[in-house]
Amino acid sequence: MGLANTCDDTNIMIFSLPTILEIKKNCDINLILFYVFVTFLICGLINRAFSSGGPAWKNGRNKMGQIPIPGPNGLPIFGSLFSLSRGLAHRKLARMASSHAARRLMAFSLGSTPAVITTDPCIAHEILTSPHFASRPIKESAKQLMFSRAIGFAPDGPHWRMLRSVASTHLFAPKRILAHEGARQLECSVMLSAVASEQSLKGHVQLRKHLQAMSLNMITEIMFGKRYDVAKLDDKALELNELVREGFELLGAFNWSDHLPWLKYFYDPFRVRERCAALVPRVERLVKKIIKEHRDRDDSTEKTRDEYDFVYVLLTLYGEEKLDEDGMVAVLWEMIFRGTDTTALLIEWIMTELILNPKIQANLHKELQTLVPNTSSTEVIVADTDVTRSPYLEAVVKEALRRHPPAHDPMIWGNDPFEFRPERFLASVGGAGIDVRGGDLRLAPFGAGRRVCPGRKLGLASVSMCVAELVMKFEWIEDERKPVDLSEELKLSCEMKKPLSAIVIPRVN
Numbered sequence: 001m002g003l004a005n006t007c008d009d010t011n012i013m014i015f016s017l018p019t020i021l022e023i024k025k026n027c028d029i030n031l032i033l034f035y036v037f038v039t040f041l042i043c044g045l046i047n048r049a050f051s052s053g054g055p056a057w058k059n060g061r062n063k064m065g066q067i068p069i070p071g072p073n074g075l076p077i078f079g080s081l082f083s084l085s086r087g088l089a090h091r092k093l094a095r096m097a098s099s100h101a102a103r104r105l106m107a108f109s110l111g112s113t114p115a116v117i118t119t120d121p122c123i124a125h126e127i128l129t130s131p132h133f134a135s136r137p138i139k140e141s142a143k144q145l146m147f148s149r150a151i152g153f154a155p156d157g158p159h160w161r162m163l164r165s166v167a168s169t170h171l172f173a174p175k176r177i178l179a180h181e182g183a184r185q186l187e188c189s190v191m192l193s194a195v196a197s198e199q200s201l202k203g204h205v206q207l208r209k210h211l212q213a214m215s216l217n218m219i220t221e222i223m224f225g226k227r228y229d230v231a232k233l234d235d236k237a238l239e240l241n242e243l244v245r246e247g248f249e250l251l252g253a254f255n256w257s258d259h260l261p262w263l264k265y266f267y268d269p270f271r272v273r274e275r276c277a278a279l280v281p282r283v284e285r286l287v288k289k290i291i292k293e294h295r296d297r298d299d300s301t302e303k304t305r306d307e308y309d310f311v312y313v314l315l316t317l318y319g320e321e322k323l324d325e326d327g328m329v330a331v332l333w334e335m336i337f338r339g340t341d342t343t344a345l346l347i348e349w350i351m352t353e354l355i356l357n358p359k360i361q362a363n364l365h366k367e368l369q370t371l372v373p374n375t376s377s378t379e380v381i382v383a384d385t386d387v388t389r390s391p392y393l394e395a396v397v398k399e400a401l402r403r404h405p406p407a408h409d410p411m412i413w414g415n416d417p418f419e420f421r422p423e424r425f426l427a428s429v430g431g432a433g434i435d436v437r438g439g440d441l442r443l444a445p446f447g448a449g450r451r452v453c454p455g456r457k458l459g460l461a462s463v464s465m466c467v468a469e470l471v472m473k474f475e476w477i478e479d480e481r482k483p484v485d486l487s488e489e490l491k492l493s494c495e496m497k498k499p500l501s502a503i504v505i506p507r508v509n
């Protein structure tokens with residue numbers, strides 16, 4: 001191995017050292033070369049390790065702009081991996097930024113991956129709209145789970161653009177979202193009944209599982225045109241639920257070899273590769289069976305074009321938009337996957353905040369009463385159009401998105417950034433215009449720019465409908481035996497570490 005080649009990558013140099021030592025020990029010129037090499041290696045490591053930003057920011061790349069980007073040095077080779085691989089990365093990054101006086105932008109290294117982070121809305125806008133940041137690094141688990149063929153991990157290029165355009169036209173267009181309103185109302189109503197019966201059976205409600213079953217079915221209705229009865233322990237429903245949970249765990253798990261690729265041959269504590277290999281054939285079997293059922297059945301006459309489920313839409317595409325079967329499995333699976341827990345976990349945070357803030361809950365209930373008639377039955381009456389007429393509901397949802405995960409910059413959010421105060425998003429204080437859907441980088445829970453979440457309108461419509469119904473039908477109070485615990489757990493989403501347990505009192509007219 002020539003010296004010139006080894007210079008590019010110190011990781012390779014470390015492994016070649018014993019070999020060189022053994023072969024060249026009797027030769028003076030080679031000994032000199034060896035000393036030069038070792039000196040070079042040590043200097044290289046010191047340079048990489050102790051330059052700000054850490055080892056992935058080679059050759060002072062973070063100093064090339066007008067102002068150098070500050071950041072932690074981290075350890076040689078590993079950068080900041082050890083500190084960010086455990087616990088709450090978002091909180092640790094905030095601490096790192098303040099200790100490095102990185103107000104606008106911070107550089108750091110995750111093994112060989114250079115990373116930047118900002119809380120400045122203008123810089124965030126510049127980064128998220130730049131073509132240089134238009135691809136997402138593909139995790140080992142995402143690759144194995146076929147997601148490189150789906151939207152979220154497909155590299156920027158014609159295939160990704162085509163998939164986004166198919167999804168925007170046939171899945172997320174406003175009339176499509178509206179066409180599936182009835183299905184979402186049905187799932188919401190099933191969830192309300194389940195909540196009521198758990199309360200009367202156990203005296204309290206563990207909300208998360210009901211929300212997960214509801215949002216899974218809202219998505220499968222839109223994607224597959226069918227629902228799964230998780231509560232009745234239907235085999236297919238349990239299988240699907242398990243596949244989604246396992247996929248979510250695998251994609252959310254911190255995988256060291258995503259940042260140190262050579263490590264995959266030695267260290268895989270979560271057995272990511274083995275578990276992905278076991279999961280993929282199960283997903284393929286399930287989704288391909290659903291595709292076959294659609295191929296064998298012609299239900300085009302039963303529905304209007306906007307009511308078609310997404311499998312049907314994908315089967316009717318032609319020309320450049322036509323996907324092969326594996327491509328369809330990847331796209332369908334990704335949507336099920338991305339649309340389920342994001343929605344459920346956000347509703348859980350919102351209900352938690354409403355329990356902790358009874359006055360806000362009462363204000364919201366008051367506003368909803370003026371929009372829709374009150375009813376004690378579990379029949380869902382809130383429609384998407386009611387939700388758009390409810391500024392306080394919108395403000396509650398936005399405030400929950402601001403707090404979880406936290407956006408706490410006092411320069412942006414004033415002197416009470418830690419308080420749950422939906423009023424900051426009302427027109428009376430000039431906050432109604434803050435767009436959380438990617439148009440205002442003070443708050444970007446759905447990302448922004450080219451990669452902005454295409455499911456955000458559907459997600460927000462489902463979340464708002466469900467929160468409105470939960471507040472209309474029940475009063476929510478804290479379960480004193482299991483007090484609310486706001487501890488977070490960072491997986492694919494930032495979720496409540498201890499799922500919410502609450503007491504619900506059906507509202508009477």
Ligand code: HEM
Pocket residue numbers: 136151152153164219334335336338339340342343346445446447448450451452453454455456458459460463
């Ligand atoms: C409250 C609910 C949701 C939240 C908070 C959320 C959040 C996000 C975020 C932060 C991203 C990453 C943006 C980036 O990489 O910069 C994303 C991407 C994505 N989301 Fe969502 N999402 C939600 C609901 C949904 C739903 C319901 C669907 C589909 C049914 C969906 C489908 C996707 C897809 C396909 C991508 C990848 C987009 C791309 O890379 O081009 N999301 N979402």
